[in-house]
Amino acid sequence: MEFYHEPVMLDEVITGLNLKKTSIVVDCTLGGGGHSSEIIKKIPQGLLIGIDKDLEAINYSKNRLKNFDNIIYVKDDFKNFDDILNSQKIKKVDAVLIDLGISSHQINEAERGFSFLHDGPLDMRMNQEQKFSAYDIVNFYDRKELIKILTTFGEEKFAPLIVSNILKHRAVKEIKTTKQLNQIIEEILPKKIVYKRGGAAKKTFQALRIAVNGELANLDKSLEQIIQRLNSNGRLVVISFHSLEDRIVKTVFKKSAARCICPPTAPICVCNHKPEIKLITKKPLIPSTEEISKNPRSSSAKLRIIEKLFSPYS
Template structure:
């Protein structure tokens, strides 16, 4: 399946790219957003990060067709600070995060992300790491599994599914994606199975988040990204589920929205904010984009801009 970058034009517009600026695409993927950044950043430089070695290899060739002023880095975006330090870069004009699984990862059945194709349980974005979905399903306790399904998947039948997994794996390991789908279905009431939507979707999301430590890494990179913005620099984020969006919204709010005070008390000092929200309500896909790209349905785009006079460490 062809990879279509979600909210491409809206994201590039929000970055407000300068032709001589420094930019970081923390989620290179297959290079859709990075290519557009390079087209406008002709005299500056783009640093493109991805923990998927295959993405680095394929996208490097794509970016070379646009320009040579880029550097691809095979690493986790949670290491943004040390990556920029190693490049001798203190601050940048823009940072992009396009979260979630890229289409090529999802469509490659060998990667084990999909609940519709049979493959070994994997779900690693970085295939060099040890923890994978097989280890989560076959070695975590039912209490740990239940917590993951509830917290990361918001699955109402988290405990029942965890108990069923424990029961089945006592006989033999659960090795494949479709084996896991069958186990999940065994734990769910018939009325739930008849509902629209795949019954394993929430559990698979939860496992993927656990395997890749997605939410922890997101909090780390957002806080580091804010520190690394130049004045008028922008950090923009595309999220694909409520947990991600909640983290982005909260961290942005902490630095860009004045704290509420009791109006009856005399104002001792005006709170100085170094950031401002670009948009209070998230940008979502147009009807035209939804027709061409079904995966854009849950996408939300938020942005923040630094307005301080200097890039101080927070």
């Protein structure tokens, strides 16, 4: 079987999910089934629901996990978590994994257009049925919108400079490929920055990818939905790969674990708020140096775990 993706922090994920033989588990980001292939061994009388919005991931995992019959595959966005469970007539689940971002397969396949290192169409869609791609953003968004995307999702301090060059080039000719865009960015950035970053276009490509796939848009709402659908003592494990994602995860977890949500100026607590979860990891876990040396793509991973405290309907 061709290499698809190396699962990140596998032992930490399996321990964090606290699986029982009969657990009902949702892997929200199935990818190449790296985590799921271990999860499924731990739940012989349970059920695994594997979600991915990329059909290639679903098909690859179906083949990889073909010896297991207690898996349901769903090609969808995990932002539709409630609908996905409802359509399977499942009320509550015992464990959920979210391993954010893209797979090595997606980044390595030139024609998916995710990487500035490979020449391919300016695409970056995880869901290939989606109409809107990176091509549309780069060629049709106005200056203000482009700067906002690069600044917000890429934390790119050279956004105005890069966007000016994009506008200059696209006025002459459509920007259709990753190579064209990479060159446009490389030619405008100071040489020492290009060298220091290990790729001039890194931040721009990250920003475009997040915008194309709406990666941050619904993350907080998705996490809230998932917490509602966890059984008592159910676990949620989230792996994020950049500070923007981790900030959202941390904020939702902190709020759901809070004993009081009164404004800090309130003299006494009047909110009567009950924490829904407890934080299993106060600080995020990070990969070992050994894992990073074997799999450098794991280096920015942060793993957070929560446990559901009380669920009135479970």
